Amino acid sequence: MSFVPVRGYGNRRGGWRTGIRRPPIANDQVTVTPAPPFGNVLERISVADLQKTSEEHRELAVIRNAVAVTSFNWVRTAKNDKPTTVIPGIPPRWTPSTGVQQLHEDQGDFYRDRNAAQYPQHPMEPTVIAGIHSDPHLAQNIDIVACSSTLGNLLRFVRNQDKSFRIIVELIDNTLFLIRRENSPTELIQGVRGYGHTFPQAYTTWDPSIKKSTSHQRLLRYNFGGLQLLVRFEADGYLVTPENETTNSSKSSIKSPQTGVETLSESFKTAEVEGEDDTKTQVPANDELNVQYAGKPVSQDRIFDLKTRSLWKKNQDLLSEEIPRLWIAQINHFITAYHEKGKFSPEDIVVQEVKEDVAKWERNQNGVLAQLAALLHVIIAKSKEEKKFELSRNEGGDLEVRRLLGDAGEALSEVVRKQWIRSSEVILKDNKEDDVEGVKEEILVWDDGQTDYTACSDECRYCGTCTY
Template identity: 60%
Template structure:
């Protein structure tokens, strides 16, 4: 039997589908069970019944609004031989949908795969690369942000309010005014046991990396949206994108925007420059030179991103989409690819591509009661963090139980490195500081310019997404 060769460089994952491939040297470790880290003392619990009783006031606001992509980036493959720092490519590019013209016979998944790609690549501070990339794209990234999460942590909290059985642990830390949720596995390099199916070999054969990002291992995206009166930053991993009709037949040419390589210190220089413009004499010093940033790739709109699932052909008449919609909602993904196979053979007629925007919108409307409970839960967790002297705790759940709020153990570490934490705090202050300077200038100038022409336009409804009148929609 002939098998199609896998295309691309490594495996990718979408949402919570585990697909991160380990080097062959780690396969031996995949058979070992990593013990769970110890838990701290219990100080409170959140029961689902308590949310049900007080969530009704949030029903009208329990919808995602003003969803925009802040930044995207690719993790770059690093090998022991290269001796390179962990490297991300901004804006990177997701793998392009480029299916073979005929049916394809694939091998079943083999190898070892990380549970958490980001933790494996950057174990001390898994959320930090997303923050560094976000500040690189928007120096005011932290302004008005209430929650920073990934699709896994937010998805687990959604599972809890939906009454689904799932055990998980989430580290929580309040930094400035934003509550960070960090996924916690038994180990940053913990592997998925017993991987089966075609969830890795299929995307290798049916998508391809653009040549500018050929050394990629995954594509990450950071979304900003409003939910329940809260401003969220949510990181997720994309399976790929659907090219526009006029791009589908184009060769995968290099579309690099630049090849300059940066480390975290370069980001500090941006803030020093902004401070100089404000007349401030406080400088930021960065000691974190672990993460390198390479400017290359081509940004892709969120409306072209897809999520991918493979299933056996006999399941084609089952409703696969309904079970995936909560994940698509969290990550605001518009397209869903369902690929059905018969013993590893994928035929073109058994690959279904759906625009799921209306399905997701209907689900959101139908789930208003549940989503109101999620809003209440998020507000509750923010309040609990403010009650802690250090702003830290851990969320633990076992199966169908309540959410246990526990003290963090002393060996947990920090969510962000000192330099990244400083930059995060500064990114919430730069714009407001500029406004104070402008206000002071206007008060001391007799011929100050006026931005209000006296019209009836209401600019108070502005959002971070549009910056103007708040009446535009996305």
Template identity: 45%
Template sequence: MYRQKKYSQFQSKPRWRQPEPEALSPAPPFGSLVETIGIAELSGPAAQFKASARVTNCELVASYNWLDKTAPSIMIPGAPPRWTPLAKPRQLAEDSGVYYRDKNAARYPAHPMEPTAQAVMAMHPEPFKMPVDIVGCGSTIGSLLRFIRGDERQFRMLVEVVGGAVHLIRRENSPTETIPSVRGYGHTFPEAYTTWDAGVRGSASHQRVLRYDFGGLSCIVRHEGDGYLEDKLESLPDEGGAVTSEECSVDALIQGLDASEMKTKSPSHSSPLRSQVGGFLVPQTAVFELKTRSMFRKDQDFLGEELPRLWVAQMPNFILAYHQRGVFTEIEVMDVAEKVKVWEKSMQRELSQLAALLHRIVDLAHASRDGRLEVSRQELSRLHVLEQSPELPLAFSGDMMAKWEDWLDPDGNCRVSGGGADRRGDDAEGKEAEDEFSWAVGDDDYTACSEKCSYCGKCTY
């Protein structure tokens, strides 16, 4: 999957009490089949999206850090770690330890998308002028794009209509499923070459939330930022680690996080989610994605392989670090914004099909009985759209569900989802159970993988 790198695992003594690992977890059962979607079937509908199958009006709308604490805790707006390369290369230790396929779900298994909604509402107390059609992440949008492009990897994702917006939520076999035999330097390198600023020390990862238009759809997309380049900041953070902007000041955040949000929330079968104000806004132009590779494979087009993911996250900077036995002697810091645009133009057919696929999923979700579906890719050229298993919890806890619905749909036009009953308060019946978010990945070689590709087993040095 599109990688989602987490830095808490780099720290030698994390405060977060890690869940008991599950190396191999059985796949959750499938619901009843609703429809299958073949790639060939998308060619006709895709024709109408040729002009609009590109990202426009992209803006950063929120960000937050996962904090390395025992209880699930986020800091809004947070900040990514700063790029601080070593003055002289030294040999790094190889990655070791326990790594989870989806650390977001491992930290907050019942409602892994809830911090995204909380950060958006805190930084934008007033709803957007235009309705939101899709809320997803780099993993879910990226998985659908890989399906279109013929990548053979399997995946599963949950689909849920909340406030009129279709939410695409990554599904793992278990939130604590681990990756066996992880090797390489994809975790120790950023530990050595990036630094958390004073105001965000104790962070585990930095999450960013974009809003952009694609294929006639208004999309909110969460992705992770590996770090930022200081020379691309318009202003430097102060010693306290907090700077303000016209779009979002710390005072505005405090107002946006009302008293109930500053206290703990208690989703059933999950530790409570806590939030606090801190950090500073980092523009998207300063954020980078990081990849490590062996010098022995330097002739491979690693940037070309990363462009689809960079496009989904609208990531303008890419750092590619080459090593020989753990000594990183060649590091490329690249501005790839123009290359991402060129890639987008060259992928008109595939992106038009992606737009058609997203529209089809949106239509099916709104037409469903309760606004809840699952999308599964178990075959090379077909997706299965299924009913969700009834025991699965709602995407958001009861309190957050009500607030997020009101924010997404302030006029109440979409309060009824998929022809079913009002979704508000369903959660209060105590039906929530620990979420199991994942896809199934085969027993491949994970040596060159990182958490950002979900340890797909296909990466090579």
């Protein structure tokens, strides 16, 4: 497979995601991929049903103890080579221009689901591999593994927003996997237009050590609704930390399967990332995915989300539309770049610290978020009866629990499934309390010391028609 770095934009989405560019397709050649067949409806869930049971979840309907577990970059490969990830990678750095820039409109074709397009057999598997490389006990006490797209769709449902979606649900050991489902792993976004690709190409920079990167994926662990979640999202980039700014992440480390616990930095100061060209080290994965080890961790509180908009929209409240998505991915910074027919001026690029805005939204939306927590508990309960099924919704309708037909595939390959189950096992040394504590300390990974992120972001359905 060959992957070329192109960043995506579509309709209302207004942001960017690195995508895979292919030769342009004329409008009369575009075909719509048929949807996979639907199984029989087993149950229907309404928002009214959730309202009745949500009260018991109100107190815990907040995101707490958010920790960045690991990250990885997708990178370009030569034709017919295996898909390749680099752990932990680095997001692109914000490098704004000091003058006015006239950019060309976006061109090219872009996949709707980047992770599925690059690894269609098991879209969540590269995330699990990266996570286990960083924490060999990753699966302990994890209730749900999801991406910000699947969580975003469930949140839209409880908020009564019109949006169709499909999610594959699979129980592995004691953990529920929520897998985004499109009509095809290589389905294209239609109607791509604007400057959401070309702007980040001009205003962000990949580090030399991962210059062939096409996207940066991050994995968060946090508590919500009395559940432990692992959530993957795609980061637009990171802001450089001022020289006089420090962080509280002196215990941060990432585990390499070849070298044990290898400390990559004494803190998550992005200054330590800049200008370094780390040697890539091969690490084992599976037969279908090539995994390399390079880059430097970047603190979650430096990550930003980026949108582009026409200048005439500058007085509109764009942030309120984006906050639910930011909440899911716990992102602190939001950049809006306004333009006039592709002309971007420094005074029209707004960089915001949005942590307090997202915290306020979380407080105000407590009732809705309690319904989301109730829904997650309902899905978990259903998985005790059906180990594997599908959630689907048509615009404005109830959430349908459907039987999953045989062509849906598995969340993880057999090799990685065994690794996941093994990572849930508790290892005790001679049953001594000190030894147990020693194990816990050894596997403490990539915790930047800030345990209450209430500012948050993306990896949504990225179809260009939603606010997530």
